[in-house]
Amino acid sequence: MTRLWNEPADFANEMVDGFVRANSKWVRKTSGGVARSTRSEAPEVAVVIGGGSGHYPAFAGLVGPGLAHGAAMGNLFASPSSRQVESIIHATQQGRGVLLSYGNYAGDVMHFSTAQAAARAAGIDCRSVVVTDDIFSAPPTEKAKRRGIAGDLTVFKVAGAAAAAGHDLDHVERVAILANERTRTMGVAFSGCTLPGASEPLFSVPEGRMAIGLGIHGEPGLEETEVPTANALSELFVERLLAEAEIPEGVEAQGARVVPVLNGLGSVKNEELFVVFSRIAELLEAAGITIVDPQVGEFCTSFDMAGVSLTLFWLNDELEELWAAPAHTPAFRTGSMGSAGVVAIESDDSPTVDEAVAESSPESKAAAATIAQSLAAISTLIDDNVEELGRLDAVAGDGDHGIGMQRGAHAAAVAAAQAAELGAGAQTLLNRAADEWSDRAGGTSGALWAVILKNLGEHLGDTTEITSQSVSDGVRAASDAVMAYGGASVGDKTLVDALVPFSESLLTRVEAGDTLAAAWIEAAKQATLATERTSDMMPGLGRARSHGEKSVGTPDPGAVSLSLIVTMLGTQLADA
Secondary structure, eight states, rough: OOOOOOOGGGGGHHHHHHHHHHHTTTEEEETEEESEEEESSOOOEEEEEEESSSSSSTTGBBSTTTSSEEEEEEESOOOOOHHHHHHHHHHOSSSSSSEEEEEEEEEHHHHHHHHHHHHHTTTTEEEEEEOEEEBBSSSSGGGGGGOOTTTTHHHHHHHHHHTTTTHHHHHHHHHHHHHHHEEEEEEEEEOOOOTTSSOOOOOOOOTTEEEESTTTTSSOSSEEEEEEOOHHHHHHHHHHHHSSSGGGGGSSSSSSSSEEEEEEEEOOHHHHHHHHHHHHHHHHHHHOEEEEEEEEEOOOTTTTTTTEEEEEEEEOOHHHHHSOOOOEEOOOOOOOOOTEEEEOOOOOOOOOOOOOOOOHHHHHHHHHHHHHHHHHHHHHHHHHHHHHHHHHHHHTOOOHHHHHHHHHHHEEEEEEEHHTTTTHHHHHHHHHHHHHHHHHHHHHHHHHHHHHHHHHHHOOOSOOOOHHHHHHHHHHHHHHHHHHHOOOOTSSSTTTHHHHHHHHHHHHHHHHTTTHHHHHHHHHHHHHHHHGGGGGGGOOOGGGGGGGGGTTSSSHHHHHHHHHHHHHHHHHHOOO
């Protein structure tokens, strides 16, 4: 278990503070995460990586010369928000473009994509390479759906080396894509991880059993078997990773040159890893493979999880040269990095605060005050249900939905109260609440609730009259925007399965002449019924997708939280 913390909610921020103090030679703290504390005299393409906290040395430990220029750092096991990513882009970009690289998880894709669009709108050439190395999370025919796990190291290293060599963004992007195409990883776990302040691990493995195909966010494995010997585990790794379907296109195993990365996930000791690697090396060599610069240690962890993963990085001449290029970061060092041509960067982590609000009508100000009260009530409601939401999410996911919703709802409520005090109208208040919800929650839920609040605000405005029709139109727009943004449809076992019937019922009842309170209460009932039906569904998107049957019998946590919220708001409207 995780033993040392102050307040669990402050753990990620305090960890970043301590990390920067311990590693100021390489990094400086900036809004959204960390960036290099030095830069080359000659401008480079900036390589920005990132993801949730709890995976050290990924991601902050890989920031430094020859590797990443900055890392956006989300809360524990939650993707960084788009605002965090955008901040790191601006803190690191040097006029030659930015490459974003991160693991293939729904929340990360949403937030990094939004930040990329914002950077492009600001005139920065910004592109993305998503890491998809986990062979157990999708079949070879669906490689684009695979998760990114410990193989992110090879992609980040190649991209960083290409940038350090002075190549342009086209070149850096191309070699990063190639590195991802030639990287395969398989992981196993013997026990789950426990988040700070939690009394139970996110998942458990029966005594004497081993989970195969784990995720790095506490997701349970996809298969289960008896705990093997070290040699038997080595043989399992090599057998699966050398399967014909997993060898990259155009590569012959016989005569190939491969970088093996044997990664401990948190509580497996290096000595154990060395025992496992001894047999892995024998097996690879017996297959006619030349081992190049093997890596054994911790590269992408999952707090205190007892687990191991093996990554094979299949080289060609170009990739081998980039892999061997010097790098000097807090957690990964290779070759010799000179200090010539390197200049220090002054740290500046003072966020600007804009307290001005747009003009608004008295009616919109009054509505904004009511909305602020509703957001405070949502925050309390989530507090009361945070453990149950986490339990539901842990069945086939990473168990952080309750914590993420709690962080987001709290931040939104505070922002709304502050905006109301400044005299904001409904749209301004909802926009500020949305930004804070997204920023503090991160992850998929943070992104989607920000979309909901912003679309609702757009239809309410700051000066226009707020009617039952404008509210129902705003909810319908939010439903459409969530589907467009996240790519989910009804039946994918997501929040959408509750949001769509809620929005459709609300619009139908309002257009039939019901009062907003009556229409809302009926729509909330439809959302609750739809949420119950998700118990029988197989997930089509999100982290639970990889675990399919494990989630059957459990309702989707995103749909549960939405139905709880709209039901509570219906009661408020009826009592108003």
